[in-house]
Amino acid sequence: MNYTKKSFTVTAPGTQTYADSWERTFRSDRCAEESMEQKPSVGRTVHYQAHGSPDGTHKSVARAAVITEVNDLTPRLVSLCVLNPTGLYFNQNCPFDDSETPMGGTWRWPPRV
Numbered sequence: 505m506n507y508t509k510k511s512f513t514v515t516a517p518g519t520q521t522y523a524d525s526w527e528r529t530f531r532s533d534r535c536a537e538e539s540m541e542q543k544p545s546v547g548r549t550v551h552y553q554a555h556g557s558p559d560g561t562h563k564s565v566a567r568a569a570v571i572t573e574v575n576d577l578t579p580r581l582v583s584l585c586v587l588n589p590t591g592l593y594f595n596q597n598c599p600f601d602d603s604e605t606p607m608g609g610t611w612r613w614p615p616r617v
Contacts, residue, residue, distance in 0.1 A: 542613055544574050544582050544600075552586045552598065555608030564608045584611060 544550075548571045556564035572594070573583035580600035586593040601610035 544571055544579055546571055546574065549614065550582075550584070550611045551614050552584055552595070553601070553606040553608050553610050553612070554586075554588075566606075569611060582611060 542548075550569050550571060551566040552569035554562075554565050554567050556562050568587045569584040570587070571582045572585050573596070575581035575597065581597045582600075583596040584594070584598050586595060595609070598609060598611045600612065601607055602612045606612055
């Protein structure tokens, strides 16, 4: 995440950049790198983005999930046990999506609070 001003930028130690105006800009390549600093492994808790219903009755929401398998060739593809309020759901080869509006059927790291 970069914080920039038109002609003045202050860089603090670490990965963030701050400036007077606190304008926030994103660079997709850097966001992807920062998102995957964590390495997926079996047993880690993540968020699974549910599909929702086609007619909009049920919205696409984030659900807690546990990684059950990591694809050896593509670590961004994982198998999950999704913890729904009404039961468990198992999904294989879920792709990683850390965008602000993730697609249904994808996973991401939980936000830091």
